[in-house]
Amino acid sequence: MNYTLHQLMIFQKITETSSITKAAEELHLTQPAVSIQLRNLQEQFDIPLTEVVGRRLVVTDFGWEIAAATEKIIQEVQGINYKTAAFKGLMSGKLKISVVSTGKYVMPYFLAGFLKEHPEVDLKLDVTNKAKVLESLSANEVDFALVSILPDTINVEGVELMPNQLCLVASKDFDLTKKVFDEQVFEDITLIYREEGSGTRLSMERYLNERKVAVRKKIVLTSNEAVKQAVLAGMGCSIMPLIGIKNELKSGELKVVPVKGLPLVTQWNLIYLKGRKFSPVGKLYLDYLEQHKSDLIEKNFS
Template sequence: MNYTLHQLKVFVEIVTKESITKAAGTLFLTQPAVSIQLKKFQDQFPLPLTEVIGRKLYVTDFGREIALTAQKILDEVATIDHKTKVYQGKLAGKLKISSVSTGKYVMPYYISNFVSQHPGVDFSIDVTNKQNVVRDLEQNKIDFALVSVLPKHLTLETIPLLKNSLCLVGGAEREANREGDIMTIFQEEPLLFREKGSATRNAMEAFIDGRNVAVTKKIELTSNEALKQAVIAGLGYSIMPMIGIKNAVDMNVIKVIDYPGLPIHTQWNIVWLKNKSLSPVAKAFAEYLTSEKEAITEKYFGWVNV
């Protein structure tokens, strides 16, 4: 056996994501690079680690066993590195955050300086939908979560960050050519939705259901960025968080529509389980956010409360 730590890391990510493409995105590698590392790793075993049926990758039982052991090895290597830095008087350890999809426009600004100040901290963030974020919280897989709607069934500690506003929007060109009263948009125009499990979709559906509107056409997209591009292209109308579309609004390619009952206001929050024992790194980050959040919000998101 002559596998490398890099190959172990790549294989664990492939097993976690059950996709070479998704693993490549998380690792900031190209898909061919990940495929090459998987092949080199596989060549050292007499049994298959993965198999492809149709166009989908499946991890074999043997592959999952190897992935578990590989993760233990990576954890031990990280422990060695962290202990070395601790003995040098540096803050060191892992910080795991799960964020709802639109949170990718928020979280980097609140984590950047902390990570820069503490190079011994290994930081990872999983950007996914609300359903998966809540599951990660429930299973205690993460230190913190970034959410705009608090899960009511969990007892949480909370650090409020900034306001989140969801507005009715359409492509500027489509909106300029639309005829009729704005009150007919939900009945007569195609509506663009996020996938099931998304907090944005839940808010949009709740708003429409509350008005007993019969939607004529739905189009579903699985990311906020795809939804934004679809709105710009004129495929239809949607209710979207302003945090993710401000640049497009400023460029006048997306039009915010003044509609009764909108925008919907929620709050971006960093949360963690109330009974969770925070690691030194996690505790330091919570203290950093508490002391620095107002300055960060004012610097990067002063427009939110305008």
């Protein structure tokens, strides 16, 4: 057996993504390079690791056995690296954070300084919708989760970071002759929604339901970026977090539509399971937030 750690790491990413293309993207490699390494690894075994069914890559039962062993090997190697760094006097380890999709405009600003101070720390940052964020937190797969609405089904603690304002947003061609609109405006526009499970959608639906607003025309899109592009193109309006559109507001490409009862204000919270025992890296990051949170907010979001 002459397989390498590099091949095993690539195979692990292929099993995670079920796709050579996605694995290549996440590893910052070319697709042919990933395919070659998978083929070289496969040559070490008489039993197939993967199969192609239709156009889809499928990991075989034997492949999953190798993937499980690979994960243990990689964890042991990372443990060696962390111990080496510790003997050099460097703080090392892995920090795993899951972030709701709009949180990608927030979380990097609370991580950049910490990672510069501790270059040996490995960061895994997963950006997805609220339902999947809470699922990974509940399963204890991550250290922290960034959400704008606290869950009522999981017992959590956390750190309040900053307010999250949501406003009705329209393209630059929207007529703003009225100083303030009432809820009737939602019956006259096409309203663009996020997908089910999104915290932004939940806040928007609560607002509309409380005011018994009937939305006649609506579109559902699966990411905040897709919603922003649709609003920019004039397909409709949406209630969106201002944090994700500040550049478009400054340039005049998007407008905030003043409506009674808006903006909605939620709170960005970095949460974790109550009673969780943190690694030294997790504890260090909590201390970093407590010390630098106010300065980071003032510098980046004032």
